[in-house]
């Protein structure tokens with residue numbers, strides 16, 4: 001049953017392992033490493049389960065990933081005729097605008113289609129030129145997910161960008177749609193970031209995922225990183241609830257300046273000792289809940 005229940009979203013996130021953060025010199029490097037890991041996981045999924053499901057993201061993280069993914073898939077052996085036709089692409093969130101509108105997140109899937117992912121495997125949101133409302137579009141995507149999504153309901157990899165306000169997907173702080181549970185797909189009205197009508201995966205989907213990867217860069221994301229790597233609080237910082245079975249944040253040095261102290265927890269490198277200073281490249285930190 002669908003409910004809006006921040007407490008249950010927070011509790012579900014807290015029951016999952018805390019994220020690991022990895023710091024890279026640049027956003028492009030962060031995305032390249034995330035893409036390479038993603039490609040290996042997808043190749044394993046094809047080998048183990050006969051299909052792989054990847055949820056893409058938009059924004060600056062999504063752009064960096066889009067540049068890196070085609071090459072990473074090829075390097076992992078996912079090429080036309082050898083697994084690429086088993087890869088299904090979804091959007092963790094999409095803007096309810098026309099298919100050719102520059103605001104569409106799925107435009108970033110173009111490189112993957114060029115690389116050989118069949119267009120039929122790209123599960124795009126129906127825009128206002130195809131369907132009457134954002135609610136109807138969300139319902140249609142939910143049906144598509146039931147019919148063609150992961151057989152066990154678990155995405156192999158979910159990519160997430162990070163908003164400066166600590167939103168992920170189209171799940172915004174203090175927005176009534178963010179803590180929705182009991183459904184996989186949410187229609188979002190009155191998004192604080194334009195365009196106002198969107199469709200988003202819910203935290204239910206994120207929490208079932210095998211791997212969640214957050215990719216973010218730039219000083220403008222440092223505060224969101226600090227909040228997102230803190231204790232789960234879906235109202236204040238939805239990113240703090242973005243957890244799957246394994247969750248890794250790939251950050252550039254500027255965004256990583258916001259990483260919280262690891263005091264009282266496992267300390268790895270100087271990132272935890274001096275949270276206000278950008279940690280050295282390659283440092284991995286396990287944040288405190």
Ligand SMILES: O=C1O[C@H](COP(=O)(O)O)[C@@H](O)[C@H](O)[C@H]1O
Pocket residue numbers: 057058059060061062093094105160161162163164168169170193
């Ligand atoms: O609106 C959105 O924003 C976020 C982050 O975008 P950025 O430009 O600040 O990096 C993105 O992850 C999300 O998919 C998108 O719909």
